[in-house]
Every structure is written in C-alpha cells, then in structure tokens.
Amino acid sequence: xxxxxxxxxxxxQTWYVADAEGKILGxxxxxxxxxxxxxxxxFYTPHVDTGDHVIIVNAEKIQVKGNNKAQQKVYTSxxxxxxxxxxxxxxxxxxxxxxxxxEHAIRGMLPHNKLGRQMIKKVRIYAGSEHPHQAQSPEPxxx
Numbered sequence: 001x002x003x004x005x006x007x008x009x010x011x012x013q014t015w016y017v018a019d020a021e022g023k024i025l026g027x028x029x030x031x032x033x034x035x036x037x038x039x040x041x042x043f044y045t046p047h048v049d050t051g052d053h054v055i056i057v058n059a060e061k062i063q064v065k066g067n068n069k070a071q072q073k074v075y076t077s078x079x080x081x082x083x084x085x086x087x088x089x090x091x092x093x094x095x096x097x098x099x100x101x102x103e104h105a106i107r108g109m110l111p112h113n114k115l116g117r118q119m120i121k122k123v124r125i126y127a128g129s130e131h132p133h134q135a136q137s138p139e140p141x142x143x
Contacts, residue, residue, distance in 0.1 A: 006045040011038075013122075014052045015138035017131070020102065021058040023143065024065055029105035031143030032056065036110065036119045049115060053122045055138055060098035060127045064090065075104065099125040 016035060020028055034040060038050030064070055073090040093101050102125050110116040124133065 004043065006043045006048045006050050008048060010043075011048065011050050015055065015133065015136040016052060016141040017055045017057065017138040018141050018143050019058055019129075020056055021061040023062060025062050025101065025105055028062065028143050029102060030109055032102075032123065033106050033109035035141070036106070036122055047115070049118055051119055051122060053136070053138075054124070054141075055131050055133050056102060056123065056125045057129050057131055058127075059102050059125050060094065062094070062098070062102060070094070075100075098127045 018028070018032060032054050035054055036051040038044050038048075038052070041050055044050055064073070066072075070091040071089055075088045075090070075093055077086050078084055079086070088096075090101065103120070103123070106123060107116075107120050110119050124131065
C-alpha cells in the first residue's frame with residue numbers, strides 16, 4: 001500500500017491567533033513556521049501547501065535570550081551601490097518596525113522557493129493586540 005499524498009484541493013485551511021507577548025523570538029518563529037508548512041497535520045506533504053493561516057498579535061513584546069543579543073544581532077541590506085550597506089540592530093528594528101523582526105525570522109525557517117513565498121503570505125503580523133480578522137473566527141493557539 002502506498003502512502004497517501006495530499007492534493008491541493010483536499011486541504012482545508014484554518015485560522016489561528018498567536019500571541020507573541022513574552023515569547024522567545026526563535027522558538028515562537030519556529031512554531032509559526034511549523035503551522036505555516038502544515039507539519040502539525042497528519043497528512044503533511046512536503047511539496048503541497050498544507051499549512052494554515054496564522055495571525056500574530058503583540059509582535060512588539062517579543063523577547064530574545066542572551067545578555068547583549070539585542071545589540072549584537074544586526075540586520076543588513078545592500079542597495080548594490082558603493083557605500084550602500086545599511087545596518088540595523090535588533091533593538092532598533094524592534095523600535096521602528098517590530099513586525100519585520102518576526103517576519104524575517106519566520107521567512108528564514110520556510111523553504112526558499114515558490115512554495116515558501118506562498119506560505120509566507122499566510123501570516124499576518126500586528127504590533128499591537130488588535131487585528132481586523134474577526135470574521136475568520138480564528139482559534140487561539142499557544143506556541
């Protein structure tokens with residue numbers, strides 16, 4: 001007997017709400033990535049998007065472990081021009097764009113191909129505790 005493989009039409013996607021307040025960045029991001037990939041379901045198939053939608057609230061209250069991690073971790077971007085390297089520490093990123101820190105961590109844990117780009121679209125990150133997705137009746141989840 002062959003192992004059943006999930007088809008795109010057979011997948012039912014549900015919505016979850018995850019509260020990031022007081023959670024550790026890496027552990028929280030890996031839990032969200034697991035749900036986005038669909039690894040929490042019994043019919044997980046690596047080449048099919050079997051994951052669910054995740055709404056993350058309180059992204060500004062995420063924590064990191066380590067003595068100087070907030071000052072040592074640096075996000076870089078390069079424009080392609082000479083002198084175009086921009087650096088931003090984790091501490092500055094949390095102040096200016098708290099949603100970027102979580103999105104960057106989650107994106108790094110997903111596949112780096114078309115399927116990963118499709119999966120990252122199913123996560124919505126909000127800095128505060130309010131979100132406009134009440135109509136989807138999301139289930140709270142503890143990661």
